[in-house]
Amino acid sequence: MSAQTLYDKLWNSHVVQQDADGTALIYIDRQLVHEVTSPQAFEGLKLAHRKPWRTASMLATPDHNVPTTNRSGGIADPISRLQVETLDANCAEFGVVEFKMNDIRQGIVHVIGPEQGATLPGMTVVCGDSHTSTHGAFAALAHGIGTSEVEHVMATQCLVAKKSKAMLVKVEGALGHGVTAKDIALAVVGKIGTAGGTGYAIEFGGSAIRALSMEGRMTLCNMAIEAGARAGMVAADETTFTYIKGRPFAPQGENWDKAVAYWKTLHSDASAAFDAVVELDAATIRPQVTWGTSPEMVTSIDGRVPDPVSAPDAVKRGDWERALAYMGLTANTPISEIQIDKVFIGSCTNGRIEDMRAAAAVAKGKKIATNVKLAMVVPGSGLVKAQAEKEGLDKIFIEAGFEWRDPGCSMCLAMNDDRLEPGERCAATSNRNFEGRQGQGGRTHLVSPEMAAAAAIAGHFVDVSKL
Amino acid sequence: MRKFTLLDGLVVPLDRANVDTDAIIPKQFLKSIKRSGFGPNAFDEWRYLDHGEPGMDNSKRSPNPDFVLNQPRYQGAQVLLARENFGCGSSREHAPWALEDYGFRVIIAPSFADIFFNNCFKNGLLPIKLDADKVDALFNAVEANNGYKLKVDLEQQTITLPDGTVYKFDVDAHRKHCLLNGLDDIGLTLQHVDDIKAFEEKHRAAQPWLYA
Numbered sequence A: 001m002s003a004q005t006l007y008d009k010l011w012n013s014h015v016v017q018q019d020a021d022g023t024a025l026i027y028i029d030r031q032l033v034h035e036v037t038s039p040q041a042f043e044g045l046k047l048a049h050r051k052p053w054r055t056a057s058m059l060a061t062p063d064h065n066v067p068t069t070n071r072s073g074g075i076a077d078p079i080s081r082l083q084v085e086t087l088d089a090n091c092a093e094f095g096v097v098e099f100k101m102n103d104i105r106q107g108i109v110h111v112i113g114p115e116q117g118a119t120l121p122g123m124t125v126v127c128g129d130s131h132t133s134t135h136g137a138f139a140a141l142a143h144g145i146g147t148s149e150v151e152h153v154m155a156t157q158c159l160v161a162k163k164s165k166a167m168l169v170k171v172e173g174a175l176g177h178g179v180t181a182k183d184i185a186l187a188v189v190g191k192i193g194t195a196g197g198t199g200y201a202i203e204f205g206g207s208a209i210r211a212l213s214m215e216g217r218m219t220l221c222n223m224a225i226e227a228g229a230r231a232g233m234v235a236a237d238e239t240t241f242t243y244i245k246g247r248p249f250a251p252q253g254e255n256w257d258k259a260v261a262y263w264k265t266l267h268s269d270a271s272a273a274f275d276a277v278v279e280l281d282a283a284t285i286r287p288q289v290t291w292g293t294s295p296e297m298v299t300s301i302d303g304r305v306p307d308p309v310s311a312p313d314a315v316k317r318g319d320w321e322r323a324l325a326y327m328g329l330t331a332n333t334p335i336s337e338i339q340i341d342k343v344f345i346g347s348c349t350n351g352r353i354e355d356m357r358a359a360a361a362v363a364k365g366k367k368i369a370t371n372v373k374l375a376m377v378v379p380g381s382g383l384v385k386a387q388a389e390k391e392g393l394d395k396i397f398i399e400a401g402f403e404w405r406d407p408g409c410s411m412c413l414a415m416n417d418d419r420l421e422p423g424e425r426c427a428a429t430s431n432r433n434f435e436g437r438q439g440q441g442g443r444t445h446l447v448s449p450e451m452a453a454a455a456a457i458a459g460h461f462v463d464v465s466k467l
Numbered sequence B: 001m002r003k004f005t006l007l008d009g010l011v012v013p014l015d016r017a018n019v020d021t022d023a024i025i026p027k028q029f030l031k032s033i034k035r036s037g038f039g040p041n042a043f044d045e046w047r048y049l050d051h052g053e054p055g056m057d058n059s060k061r062s063p064n065p066d067f068v069l070n071q072p073r074y075q076g077a078q079v080l081l082a083r084e085n086f087g088c089g090s091s092r093e094h095a096p097w098a099l100e101d102y103g104f105r106v107i108i109a110p111s112f113a114d115i116f117f118n119n120c121f122k123n124g125l126l127p128i129k130l131d132a133d134k135v136d137a138l139f140n141a142v143e144a145n146n147g148y149k150l151k152v153d154l155e156q157q158t159i160t161l162p163d164g165t166v167y168k169f170d171v172d173a174h175r176k177h178c179l180l181n182g183l184d185d186i187g188l189t190l191q192h193v194d195d196i197k198a199f200e201e202k203h204r205a206a207q208p209w210l211y212a
């Protein structure tokens, strides 16, 4: 057989049936479920008197709507509460495993899947959530789907899909001090644009990627969708196997050995051809900060807010002007002079234990600046929270003036009470800086956990590579 | 699903690139557990001057007169003309639900985000990719002519301009078939039950840990 990419291998091993025009039925190994994009799918099943094909492939948790404080009091907003209760009721009715709001295993779906060992190499993973690309870090084919497709996968265990093109994003060399997977992700989006990966599945490769931890690889794959690619992935290696071993849903005993033997084949063959290749030099990547209302509107901490006059074309110039007006920024302002009002550390991009550790290391023994009204740390799951507390990270944050919250999506998208007020400016470790994303009129700057913590201490963006 | 065959519809131009699904339907409306009723809140943050929340009486809110959808000449529009990377961001199917509920049946843009594009077809909405220069020309024509309409024929895969110019467009054969006939995928897929079962057996034998 000719040389295959990792994507070819994952795709080919899941084709149930394929039409002449390339439309295929792809078998799905794992479906993650949350409260926002599932109620209409469960309702559709019920209306058609259908049952899920394989409930054991499903794992559910509420994350978008859950409060991050005072959880024992339940959810105050009746509409949010109904949505979470609807998930509970649907999971109970269909026998789907659910980590409920007060279960220590609850968290953001994209954090708990890997944490539980429910995301494994070689799997196809879907969820009604665009950041499902996160799971590709495990050499899985993982992507977000719409609610109609959620229902379709529930009913048939398959997805109707066409194969994407394959793109290799190759990052060679060593990252500098203070530069993280988040900075690679933002640099990639900045380089290829938010639509640069549209129609592609992206594999991240090269020595800088192989050197990343699983947390870092997840951060990177998480943001593949921000470059327009539904799926991002990284080849499986010892780092992958070490992370998975012993987790609750991971294979055990004889199955473990068989699985690892198979997983070792999950990489692109040396001579495999990609439809597009993008190369970055890790050593030249600097800590990134977004300045606009799209993740591609990004520059480094040494940069300045761009001048729309220098935009490449008229449509872009209009976008930049609108973005600067929305963000309340003046062209040519140095990024390091931008003052912030709030800080958000968390989300499926940067809500894992390594992120908590990195932010805590910067905050240790310091105090947040007086102009920072609120700095919050929201762990990605109850288990991340427990681990962080075991390591005393919560105390470091609290002493520095941060709030230490319960796990969930929180101010990544502000569906619960955590949000920006109009005009407030936030350093956020999440993945989207769209207008209104963190609250109507709120202004988001995407950064790494280190950069967010450092901004909280200084009151404005600072270069963590110099700390 | 609602069928789509032919449309002769008024066009509204939304002149922004990278319109994301949160702009199409802001997150607070995603708390609904229903599929319908999102139309009045489509583009909520641009469309109204006040902040919208679920359960509000939208007829009592103040519309933003500057937002293109609120201009009298575009009332009743069924074709949305947009710029590149339309529908990026969150995978929420609430976005096509809101557009369809508002009354749109066709969206024309130089490019779409993948998940959104896919979601449209599941909801009786036809997204059409046209070359950027054609889209540009349409923007100019719509703005210059009151009551500008386009005829969209899915069977023929054509858009006919008022001056008789015809643009061909591409559409995937499977999606076209489903949209023309109002077919939902689940029923079609379940015709392959035996294939799925056979695949599952083979898959289980090869990777038993997935079923442990």
Ligand code: SF4
Residues within 6 Å of the ligand: A063, A064, A108, A109, A110, A129, A131, A347, A348, A349, A408, A409, A412, A413, A430, A431
């Ligand atoms: S943390 Fe943010 S991006 Fe991630 S799943 Fe939650 S809302 Fe979506």
